[in-house]
Amino acid sequence: MAKYANGHLPARDRFAHWRELLSGTHAPMTLSSERADDFLARQHVVALGEVTVWPAVFPPVTFRRTRELIRRSDPESYHLTLMLRGSGIADWRHRTLRTSPGTFHTSDSSRPVEIRSWAERGRIMMIGVEVPKAVLPLPRRLADRAVGLPVPDDQGVGALLSHTLRRLVRDLPEYRLADGPRLGEVVAGLTATVLGQVTDGESALPPHVHRETTALRVRAFVEQHLGDPDLSPALIAAAHHISTSYLHRVFRAEDVTVGTLIRQRRLRRARAELADPRWDGVPIQTIAARWCFTGAQFSRSFRTAYDMTPGEYRGLRGGDGPGV
Known part of the structure; x- marks a missing residue:
């Protein structure tokens, strides 16, 4: 630059x-x-x-x-x-x-x-x-x-x-x-x-431009609807007037499934809130629910992704909000 x-x-x-x-x-x-x-x-x-x-x-x-x-x-x-x-x-x-x-x-x-x-x-x-x-x-x-x-x-x-x-x-x-x-x-x-x-x-x-543009549009749609508990491959496909099978083919080239993409993006949103002092007074289970996780599911997914529990992550910066 x-x-x-x-x-x-x-x-x-x-x-x-x-x-x-x-x-x-x-x-x-x-x-x-x-x-x-x-x-x-x-x-x-x-x-x-x-x-x-x-x-x-x-x-x-x-x-x-x-x-x-x-x-x-x-x-x-x-x-x-x-x-x-x-x-x-x-x-x-x-x-x-x-x-x-x-x-x-x-x-x-x-x-x-x-x-x-x-x-x-x-x-x-x-x-x-x-x-x-x-x-x-x-x-x-x-x-x-x-x-x-x-x-x-x-x-x-x-x-x-x-x-x-x-x-x-x-x-x-x-x-x-x-x-x-x-x-x-x-x-x-x-x-x-x-x-x-x-x-x-x-x-x-060219077909590859269609696929890449579809992938970008889907990613943007996912970001906008992460808080919707009904967000799913079927809903995404319907919103973009494509078949669910074509949606999955598009994301095979992206090296991630649509379901994994949704889970990863929700976890990142939740992690950002756990790191934000403005959310210290909010229980972890409430943050989990905002991003469509149950408490136990959230703990398992968070530990798998980040090698620590949500409470341990929040504690890294000295936050004293309530744990799960």
């Missing part, structure tokens, strides 16, 4: 620095801004194999990618913007899209576009994604049709991609360098699935 900020530069040089940086991250473009005289901005560039993710914060700006710039240099990539703060209008001549928090917008480095942005609170906050066309697991004709179409980031695979990008940026220090290529494949697969859904071309995705 590389971090860039221009606050150390003289005010007169900051905008030019940002323009050069963005041209290297995405593609050469012309920029203009009413704040060009003192343009404070920062950006992280996260290389995930061939995919790049770049969270950034900057004042309102207008981006222009012209035919002349495309002829001069074209990295041949698709771009997604997840807008976290601010708004904008992207104009491809044949299509115009208003962007704001709640909607992804897509671009193609091979097409002219003008993007005008503004922000009531002074700065744009976004996460950009660059996926080379050569590695996107979706036929180019379908990906091209998706450029300029709105993609909600709060439902379906769009919500999953949004969650993945936000968590990736938040948890960057926890990842190893060796994790980069695999994470890049995940982001590219989710991007392809999102674009495929927008154009009704999801059936053109």
Whole structure:
């Protein structure tokens, strides 16, 4: 990961620095801004194999990618913007899209576009994604049709991609360098699935992308429903409109059964509460019940997973809450 900020530069040089940086991250473009005289901005560039993710914060700006710039240099990539703060209008001549928090917008480095942005609170906050066309697991004709179409980031695979990008940026220090290529494949697969859904071309995705996307969606669903005592493979399969047998096939490639995944995630939630001083006055059996365990079952599962009882774990930090 590389971090860039221009606050150390003289005010007169900051905008030019940002323009050069963005041209290297995405593609050469012309920029203009009413704040060009003192343009404070920062950006992280996260290389995930061939995919790049770049969270950034900057004042309102207008981006222009012209035919002349495309002829001069074209990295041949698709771009997604997840807008976290601010708004904008992207104009491809044949299509115009208003962007704001709640909607992804897509671009193609091979097409002219003008993007005008503004922000009531002074700065744009976004996460950009660059996926080379050569590695996107979706036929180019379908990906091209998706450029300029709105993609909600709060439902379906769009919500999953949004969650993945936000968590990736938040948890960057926890990842190893060796994790980069695999994470890049995940982001590219989710991007392809999102674009495929927008154009009704999801059936053109390779089978492994379908499986990986299904696994990610199921994991997200499990996290959201861990407190539901009825959570089961059958319920999960029905919620995702797939058969239970296909669900189990998906998770054979994940090296964990669906039932084991549910139990592991519930145990982690319970363990986190045992380690939290705010839960010291809550009996262990109450915490166990919150995560759908009986007292004896919880003790056995906890000892198997962590080589100690729940009470012993809580006692490690001197907690004096009641035991089982």
